[in-house]
Amino acid sequence: MQRILVYLIGPDVSLGDLALALVDIGLVAYLVYRVLRIIRGTRAVAVLFGLFLLGLGYLGAQVAGLETLSWVLGHFLSYSFIFGVIVLFQSDIRRALAELGRSSRLLAALSRDDLATQRGAVDAVVKAAGELARRRHGALIVLERSADLSDVIDSGLRVDAAVTSELLLSIFLPAGPIHDGAAVIQGARLAAAGCLLPLSAAEAPQELGTRHRAALGLAEEVDAAVVVVSEERGEVSVALEGTLHRALDEKALRKLLYSLFVTAGRGSGGAAGRPAPAGGPHPAGQGAPRAAI
Numbered sequence: 001m002q003r004i005l006v007y008l009i010g011p012d013v014s015l016g017d018l019a020l021a022l023v024d025i026g027l028v029a030y031l032v033y034r035v036l037r038i039i040r041g042t043r044a045v046a047v048l049f050g051l052f053l054l055g056l057g058y059l060g061a062q063v064a065g066l067e068t069l070s071w072v073l074g075h076f077l078s079y080s081f082i083f084g085v086i087v088l089f090q091s092d093i094r095r096a097l098a099e100l101g102r103s104s105r106l107l108a109a110l111s112r113d114d115l116a117t118q119r120g121a122v123d124a125v126v127k128a129a130g131e132l133a134r135r136r137h138g139a140l141i142v143l144e145r146s147a148d149l150s151d152v153i154d155s156g157l158r159v160d161a162a163v164t165s166e167l168l169l170s171i172f173l174p175a176g177p178i179h180d181g182a183a184v185i186q187g188a189r190l191a192a193a194g195c196l197l198p199l200s201a202a203e204a205p206q207e208l209g210t211r212h213r214a215a216l217g218l219a220e221e222v223d224a225a226v227v228v229v230s231e232e233r234g235e236v237s238v239a240l241e242g243t244l245h246r247a248l249d250e251k252a253l254r255k256l257l258y259s260l261f262v263t264a265g266r267g268s269g270g271a272a273g274r275p276a277p278a279g280g281p282h283p284a285g286q287g288a289p290r291a292a293i
């Protein structure tokens with residue numbers, strides 16, 4: 001056996017070196033296997049394959065002594081690696097940047113100038129919710145707060161238009177192609193419609209179906225306000241911080257949404273749209289909701 005090994009690896013290499021080399025190769029193979037398993041079926045495979053081809057081209061150019069081509073490919077390879085990482089982690093990067101933007105005082109100050117537009121968006125939501133309730137057209141309208149809703153937006157159809165009550169009414173026309181699912185508002189823009197929300201697993205009154213469970217589900221998971229219009233009862237509710245505030249009239253809805261999105265942006269800043277603490281006056285004030293679950 002030893003003779004065969006000596007024949008294969010030469011007389012200068014000891015068995016210890018061979019064992020070390022085998023462990024080394026085994027570890028690298030295991031690492032590659034784990035990485036391939038993690039990225040299997042994702043966009044990363046295509047990105048890695050592209051990088052692999054570039055690497056092959058670079059090696060080929062080096063071996064053939066094509067200096068200019070290998071210089072170009074070498075530089076291209078290092079930049080492609082950076083762009084590859086950006087493509088792979090784009091949603092995480094987007095989330096991190098959004099978080100940074102929100103926490104920046106300068107941006108917060110600038111965004112205060114947008115209060116008038118924000119108030120216009122809230123007024124449009126209130127008007128549309130009242131009209132939808134009168135018509136008994138079911139609706140789900142998500143208003144983004146501190147949590148980034150990119151994932152929810154990605155599940156629907158991008159709209160990116162100014163929020164108007166007319167636009168909301170047409171989205172939730174029962175015969176319309178995107179009346180199912182939720183419309184998502186970011187600032188004063190309607191970002192998307194027909195979006196999927198996570199369903200709440202919490203116990204809820206029997207008369208509440210999946211529309212209300214979806215509103216609660218999102219409000220349980222992230223910081224967002226979800227306006228729900230019931231098709232069956234013509235009732236308007238708001239899901240916020242895991243609680244469903246039911247049967248809001250137009251005045252109560254406006255007061256609640258203003259406390260979250262309009263007055264919260266003025267001066268104090270720190271309020272950041274926090275609703276009144278439990279036990280204190282409800283943000284909906286005297287027109288307070290009849291029930292909350």
Ligand SMILES: Nc1ncnc2c1ncn2[C@@H]1O[C@H](COP(=O)(O)OP(=O)(O)OP(=O)(O)O)[C@@H](O)[C@H]1O
Nearest residue numbers: 138180181196197208209210211212214230231232
């Ligand atoms: N996960 C979800 N994400 C977004 N929208 C959803 C989701 N699940 C259901 N919906 C919406 O809710 C509608 C079904 O509402 P359903 O009648 O079951 O609920 P409900 O709470 O009883 O509401 P309503 O009082 O309006 O009848 C669907 O057609 C769809 O538009």
